[in-house]
Amino acid sequence: MGTYEEPTACRTTASWTVRVGGLAGACHPGPVVAVTALMAALALTTGQGAARCALTTAAVVTGQLSVGWCNDAFDARRDIATGRRGKPVVDGTVGVTQVWVAAYAALALCVPLSFGCGLRAGVAHLAGVAAAWAYDLRLKSTVWSWAPYAVGFAALPAFVTLGLPGQPWPAWWLVTAGALLGVGAHLGDVLPDIRGDLATGVRGWPQRLGPDGARLLLPVPLVTASAVLALGPAGPPGRWGVAALAVAGLVAVAGTALGRRRARAAFAAAVAVAVVDVALLLLRGTGIT
Known part of the structure; x- marks a missing residue:
């Protein structure tokens, strides 16, 4: 009796399904969705x-997809060499060339979509996307690794306000808070992997600070962003602003203390403070210009 062979059409379908799943995993879906x-x-x-x-x-989703795919494609050689788990390229579910093609395709779509929101809005958004690509391709391993995050996070709310009728510039406190959140996001994102990064030669700003230095510094930009969002706009902060600022401070301090034993605790606290900051930002609504 002969053995059963899967039909070619079924194998092709399965192959494409695996590749699409690999591409989805390689784009850093968490940050893209958030x-x-x-x-x-x-x-x-x-x-x-x-x-x-x-x-x-x-425009935002295509820009974020391009950045995520660029990151995994560029890091593929190092990830494969170190056997880093959880990376689709390392697992063989998608090829490096395919990820590069996806990155450039998403970037090509991002350009007209961004300018479709207006010239100034498009320039602001693409400046942030370009900063993120610069991080992936070069600045990740330098002392300036924080700068692309600051520029990218500041550019996103500017992209929104410049896309409004009349193309108003964003308020100073909005751009400042965005930049601070970006710096905090960089510290929080890198913190759990600092030792592994150092072992593979990645020496960005947080890696140079070391695990303890990055953990202790992490609350500073996040809580400062909370303070800017609560106190920056004209008028009193209101009870919600004061409450949010207090919660952000307490969570950040607790995360720093717990992070001494578990780096993920500091990262979780950073995410919680970021959620508080986002809530403050959304509460401002039309007052951000």
Whole structure:
């Protein structure tokens, strides 16, 4: 009796399914979804119409996808050499060339979508995307690794406000808080992997600080961002602003203390403070220009 052989069509379908799943995993789906959802919510609360909000969201998601794929494609050689788990390229579910093609395709779509929101809005958004690509390709291993995060996070809310009727510039406190959140996101994102990064020759700003230095510094930009969001706009902060600032401070301090034994605790605290900051930002709504 002969053995059963899977039909070619079934193998092809399975292969494409695996590759699509690999591409989805290689784009860093968590940050892509989080940033896109935040920008969509911000566009809605600031008064962008349905069509413009959809265009803004499409531009943001393609930009984030291009950055995530660029990151995994560029790091593929080092990830494979170190056998880093959880990476689709390392697992063989998708090829490096395919990830590069996806990155450039997403970037090509991002450009017209960004300029579709207006010239100044497009320039602001693409400046942030370019900063993120610069991080992936070069700045990740330098003392300037924090700068692309600061530029990229500051550019996102500017992209939203410049896409509004009249193309208003964002308020100073909005850009400042975005940049601070970016620096905090960089510290929190890198913190759990610092020792592994140092072993593979990645010496960005957090790696140079070391695990303890990065952990102790992590609350500073995040809580400062909370303070800027609560106190920066004209008028009193209100009870919600004061409460959010207090919660952010307590969570950040607790995360720093617990992170001495578990780096993931500090990272979780950073995410919690970022959520508080996002809530503050969305509460401001139309007052961000």
